[in-house]
Structure formats: structure tokens, C-alpha cells
Amino acid sequence: MLKLLIHAGMPKAGSTALQARLKARRPSLRKSGILYPTKTQNHNFLMAGAVPIGSLPRIFRQHYRNDKAALRRDFDEFWDQILRQIENTSPEIVVMSGENLWTLDDEGAERLRQRLGTISDDIHVVCYVRRPSDFYLSAAQQKIKASHVLPKAAGVKYRRHLEAMARLGAQLHVHAYARGGFIEGDVCLDFAERHLGNREHLAASPEDLSQNESLSAEAMAILQDYRAHAHSENDTRFTKDTNVLIRELRALSSNDRPSLRPEIRQFVDNSSVDLNWLRDTYDVVFSDIDYGQIRESDPKEVSAVADICPVDEIKKTAILNTVLQRWLSEHASGEAKFRTVFKGKAAKG
Numbered sequence: 001m002l003k004l005l006i007h008a009g010m011p012k013a014g015s016t017a018l019q020a021r022l023k024a025r026r027p028s029l030r031k032s033g034i035l036y037p038t039k040t041q042n043h044n045f046l047m048a049g050a051v052p053i054g055s056l057p058r059i060f061r062q063h064y065r066n067d068k069a070a071l072r073r074d075f076d077e078f079w080d081q082i083l084r085q086i087e088n089t090s091p092e093i094v095v096m097s098g099e100n101l102w103t104l105d106d107e108g109a110e111r112l113r114q115r116l117g118t119i120s121d122d123i124h125v126v127c128y129v130r131r132p133s134d135f136y137l138s139a140a141q142q143k144i145k146a147s148h149v150l151p152k153a154a155g156v157k158y159r160r161h162l163e164a165m166a167r168l169g170a171q172l173h174v175h176a177y178a179r180g181g182f183i184e185g186d187v188c189l190d191f192a193e194r195h196l197g198n199r200e201h202l203a204a205s206p207e208d209l210s211q212n213e214s215l216s217a218e219a220m221a222i223l224q225d226y227r228a229h230a231h232s233e234n235d236t237r238f239t240k241d242t243n244v245l246i247r248e249l250r251a252l253s254s255n256d257r258p259s260l261r262p263e264i265r266q267f268v269d270n271s272s273v274d275l276n277w278l279r280d281t282y283d284v285v286f287s288d289i290d291y292g293q294i295r296e297s298d299p300k301e302v303s304a305v306a307d308i309c310p311v312d313e314i315k316k317t318a319i320l321n322t323v324l325q326r327w328l329s330e331h332a333s334g335e336a337k338f339r340t341v342f343k344g345k346a347a348k349g
Contacts, residue, residue: 002086004120005095005195008165009102010158012138013128013177014187015042016213019097021188021202029201033092037085038078044098048075050112057100058146058236079115086119093196094119101168102127102161109167116168123169126195128177128187131286132156132272133265137258140308141215145246146238148228153264153308154299155271158278174282217258217309218316219249222323224305248326252319258309264302271297 009015022029022036029036047056053068054061064071086094104112116123130138135156143151166172173195183189183199192202215223226245231237260268269275269286270293278284279291302308 001122002091002120003093004116004123004169005093005126006101006116006123006168007095007097007126007191008168009099009127010129010135010161010177011099011102012135012142013099013130015097015099015128018188018191018202021204022095022097024205025202029095030089030091032201034196034201035085035089035091035094037082037094037096039081040078042098043096044100045075045078046096046098046112047100047104047108049079049115050104050108055108057103059238062237083119095196102165104164104168106164106167109164113168121170124171124173124195125165125169126173126175126191127162127165128175129158129162129278129284130177131269131289132275133260133268136264136268137260137308140305141220141258144220144224144227144305145242146227147235148224148232149235150224150302150305150308152299153268153302155268155273155297158272158274162278162282174278174284176284176286178286213250214253214255214257215246215249216253216256216315216319217305217311218256218319219253220258220309221305221311221316222320223249245323248323249319252322260308261310264300264308267297267300270294271299 007015007018019042023041026036044057045060048060048071053064053066053071056064060071082096101112113123132155136151136153140150143149162172162174175190175194177187179185179187181190183193184204186204188202188204189199193199196202223242223245227242230241231239269289273294273296275286275289275294276291305311
């Protein structure tokens with residue numbers, strides 16, 4: 001029987017790296033009887049067949065602007081491509097990956113399960129779960145790409161998401177996202193070893209060396225200031241100018257990864273009451289967390305990046321000046337023109 005393998009996040013837990021590797025290895029995977037279908041890098045668009053348009057991730061809502069007919073046409077084409085590729089290749093394993101599936105509620109998961117059931121009854125769902133404080137920091141970075149408002153510091157919920165994911169397939173596989181526990185620190189090799197039968201299916205090549213996708217704390221602070229100044233009334237919307245700024249800031253971050261303030265890190269970890277359930281149900285444990293200190297806590301409001309991460313103001317100013325200098329060099333190059341002095345022109349030389 002065809003095995004259907006659904007990787008469903010969680011978000012900020014290696015999904016982009018895994019999807020890029022699966023896409024890059026499509027030809028060799030097919031030779032081994034493994035299909036990663038469609039021409040896109042991921043399968044987040046499966047959400048469109050499971051939830052109403054108003055419940056879709058913001059990138060889809062922003063694109064379709066409540067045009068239900070266009071959404072339906074595009075989803076039908078997306079799904080038909082998947083079915084055709086399965087029919088044409090007759091694989092032993094079909095792999096799909098979409099971290100947005102993590103957000104499905106029980107009803108959405110049931111609807112998607114019915115659709116996936118037309119492909120196979122042997123459905124396996126794989127979720128990598130990240131330490132709460134690490135997830136919070138990554139989520140904060142993602143949020144300020146389209147908003148100046150930071151998410152509240154709060155415990156991370158796992159249980160309701162994983163219980164919904166359990167409705168998707170016959171088996172749910174949950175693993176800790178911890179590079180120290182992966183083969184060569186590579187989540188792709190871990191996934192291939194566990195679920196594709198051989199790590200070599202997703203072996204890395206020089207082209208796979210990941211570029212730094214993170215922003216430094218100083219770059220995060222600049223980005224938040226910019227969004228507050230330029231797009232305070234355009235909250236939760238991605239914009240072209242913001243994307244340009246993000247590219248510049250990422251290039252200037254120099255692998256200088258941000259870190260949470262110790263008190264914020266401890267608060268988020270200790271407020272994540274689902275960690276006990278995660279340990280007891282799936283044997284997933286994160287090191288350096290005192291499970292005896294975990295308890296329900298009210299979320300904390302945070303207003304500035306400096307509230308959650310140490311920010312070096314000197315570095316921040318240097319990065320901002322470099323961004324300005326690059327922009328001005330590109331858009332205002334050449335010698336300055338002299339103004340007229342009284343009745344004559346300013347003398348040269």
C-alpha cells in the first residue's frame with residue numbers, strides 16, 4: 001500500500017530547510033520510489049482545502065483578498081497536480097510538507113484527512129517540536145516582518161495542535177527539534193533516517209549549506225522601528241519595502257544571532273504547561289528546563305525588542321548608518337552641484 005507521509009511543522013522547527021532539501025532531491029527520490037509532488041517548495045496550500053478563507057494563514061489572505069472563487073480554482077489545480085504526479089509515477093512513498101498544517105483545528109484536520117484518504121489509508125504525520133523559548137524568539141522575528149507589535153511572552157501550546165494532527169493520520173510521530181541530537185546536526189538527515197529508511201536520501205551537498213536567515217537583535221530593533229514609523233496602520237501585512245530592508249539587515253547581521261534575556265527565556269519555558277504532557281505522551285524532553293517549576297502564568301506584554309533581547313545600541317547605530325549609506329550611494333551617487341553665488345556661479349577649484 002502507498003505510504004503517505006505528512007510533515008506538519010511545528011513552525012520555526014527546520015521546515016524550510018527540510019522542504020528545500022526535499023525539493024532539490026526530487027529526481028533522486030523518484031528513482032527510489034519516493035515522490036515529493038507539485039512544483040512548489042512546500043504544501044502549505046493544503047490549508048485551502050481544509051479551512052475557510054478567513055482562517056487561512058495571513059500570506060494567503062493577503063493574496064486572495066476574500067476571492068473565494070480564485071482560491072477554489074487555484075486549490076483545485078494544486079490538488080489535481082498532486083494526483084496526476086502520483087498516478088504518473090506510482091511511488092511507494094509520497095511526502096508532503098507544510099508547517100502551516102500545525103494550525104489546523106479538529107474540524108480542519110478531519111476535512112483534510114478525508115481528502116488525503118483518497119490517496120492512501122496509510123497516513124503518517126511527522127511533527128518536530130521546538131523548545132518553547134527558542135520557538136518564541138523565532139516567532140517574534142517572524143512577527144515583526146509584517147508588524148511592529150511583538151507577540152506577548154507566553155507559554156507555548158503543543159497539546160491542542162498535536163491532538164489535531166493525530167486526526168490526520170493513522171500514526172503521529174513527534175520528535176524534539178534539537179540540532180545536538182540530529183545526525184550531523186541536520187534535521188533533513190534525521191527525517192530521512194527515521195521516515196525514508198536511509199539518511200542518504202537527503203544527504204547534504206555544498207549547495208545545501210544554509211545561509212543565515214536570522215536577524216541580529218540590533219537588526220530586529222531597526223526593523224521594528226521602521227515598521228512602527230512606515231506601516232503602523234498597515235499591521236500584519238507584508239510589504240515590498242520591508243522585504244528589501246530585511247534583506248539588507250540579514251546581510252549585515254553577520255551570523256550574530258539574537259538571544260532572549262534570561263528572565264524572558266525562563267518565563268516562557270516555565271509557563272509552557274504542555275511540556276509535561278509532551279513528556280508523558282511522546283517522551284519528548286528538553287534539557288535545562290526544570291519541569292518542577294512549570295506552572296500556568298499570565299502572558300507578559302512586551303513593547304520593544306530590547307524588552308526581550310539585549311540590544312547593543314552602538315551596533316544598532318552602525319548597522320542603520322550602513323543601510324543608509326548603501327541606499328544613498330545607490331540612489332544619490334556622483335558629485336554634488338554647487339548653488340549659484342549671488343550673481344555669478346561658485347568658483348571651481
